[in-house]
Amino acid sequence: MSDLPLISLRGVTKRYGEGATSFLALKGVDLDIQRGEFVAIMGPSGSGKSTAMNTLGCLDRPTGGQYLFKGAHVESLTRDERARLRRRFFGFVFQGFNLLARTSAQENVELPLLYRGESASARRAAAAKALEAVGLKGWEHHTPAELSGGQQQRVAIARAIVTEPAVLLADEPTGNLDTQRSHEIMDLISRLNSEQGITVLMVTHEPDMAAYAQRMVRFVDGLVSTDKRNQQRALPGSYKPAAALETR
Numbered sequence: 001m002s003d004l005p006l007i008s009l010r011g012v013t014k015r016y017g018e019g020a021t022s023f024l025a026l027k028g029v030d031l032d033i034q035r036g037e038f039v040a041i042m043g044p045s046g047s048g049k050s051t052a053m054n055t056l057g058c059l060d061r062p063t064g065g066q067y068l069f070k071g072a073h074v075e076s077l078t079r080d081e082r083a084r085l086r087r088r089f090f091g092f093v094f095q096g097f098n099l100l101a102r103t104s105a106q107e108n109v110e111l112p113l114l115y116r117g118e119s120a121s122a123r124r125a126a127a128a129k130a131l132e133a134v135g136l137k138g139w140e141h142h143t144p145a146e147l148s149g150g151q152q153q154r155v156a157i158a159r160a161i162v163t164e165p166a167v168l169l170a171d172e173p174t175g176n177l178d179t180q181r182s183h184e185i186m187d188l189i190s191r192l193n194s195e196q197g198i199t200v201l202m203v204t205h206e207p208d209m210a211a212y213a214q215r216m217v218r219f220v221d222g223l224v225s226t227d228k229r230n231q232q233r234a235l236p237g238s239y240k241p242a243a244a245l246e247t248r
Helices: 049-056 079-089 105-116 120-133 149-161 179-196 242-246
Strands: 007-016 023-033 038-042 064-069 090-094 167-171 199-203 215-220 223-229
Touching (some): 038 049, 038 179, 079 105, 090 149, 105 149, 149 167, 149 179, 179 199
Antiparallel strands (some): 007 064, 215 223
């Protein structure tokens, strides 16, 4: 059983709408994700990559085909069962940081544990650990308005990993950041993957961000067009700002 992929899609389709106005966003996707992989999902607008991400994250239910997670058939689960699966195994990071504006970093990170019904002391301890893991020890009581964009995304990542998920799904996680902060966030995500063994699935349209992944899966017209290993993977800390290069 340990040789099974963590995630397996077989002939997965997704149709929106009905009748003449319906649209087939996924047209029979086959995809395997192994435990501990870092996979970048790419493709032009309308290619199906975001629909695939929503399906993988149990935010949406496929119209047809099979979705197996740890060998269990996800496509047959009810909405409530998919919600429980998400809470237990998945963490999410989005382009918009989606933080509560008047709430401290600590309290933002505690939210998933609050939904789980964890005690206040357990929430505080887990949130402090997650914030330290993303380099924000000492920033626990700052609100989003008191944090930079990069720091806000770090809080969002801490919130995503505070439940110790098996899978981190990142949808354009650097889309609102400048180049240097983007690479800092990718360094962080790469380290979470390599040091904590979190499986990472990331949607991005930026080749230099996708370069951090082990695999690049490209969607075109609702199907996987290419699926290849990244032979020149960017390593954490490899990015050097132009100004730094000029002084060397």
